[in-house]
Amino acid sequence: MGKLFFFFDCDEFLVDIEEAFKKFVFNRFGFQITESIQDIEKIENELGISREKAIFCWSEFNKSEHIREKEPNPFLYNFILNLSTSGYEEIHIVTSRPEDECGEATEYWKAKFFGDSIKTIQFCNTYSKNQKLKKRKKSEAIGELVTQDDFIVFGDDTHRHVIDVAETFPNNSLVCLLTKSWNKNRELPNHKNLSRVQNEEEFVLSIKMFMQCIQM
Secondary structure (H helix, E strand, C coil): CCCEEEEECCECCCECCHHHHHHHHHHHHCCCCCCCCCCHHHHHHHHCCCHHHHHHHHHHHHCCCHHHHCCCCHHHHHHHHHHHHCCCCCEEEEECCCHHHHHHHHHHHHHHHHCCCCCEEEECCCCCCCCCCCCCCHHHHHHCCCCCCCEEEEEECCHHHHHHHHHHCCCCEEEEEECCCCCCCCCCCCCCCEEEECCHHHHHHHHHHHHHHHHC
């Protein structure tokens, strides 16, 4: 029997940064963002700025203290701490954040709040301006750590990421989309391992049921 791996998204999943980002952009650049920050095209369209400028706003935010000091979601925080003390050591963060801009700050944040409870942070560098950095799908980052015999739990707030992971690992996996304002109208394909959860409590309940099934 394989090992059980947990993979959690960072922004707007383990830690809520949306309001902090909007406030930072207003104070720093004078831009008022009312749309969801999860779609960078919406930021471009709403503010009438280029893709490069939108990414620059993110880059500057990544250098701020918010990345280091923002407290994690309390419910998932306590769940992860309990998981780690129960002997589940394979708990990882898989994030779109660019490693060159906020890798050190994110590692600091992990160490400050989670200690050794979370084993690694996998940076996918989705919006990095650095062409030398390897950009990965989240399924690719996960695939570098697991074998075909392992069990996978993955949670994210972005529909394309959960679809990608669910289709890459169709067996022995639980993949959940955490409902947010920016994904509530997104339809998910009918995969047996893919589901939508309305809140963190429902996500944890799904995990517990999955763990019971694989232990039978």
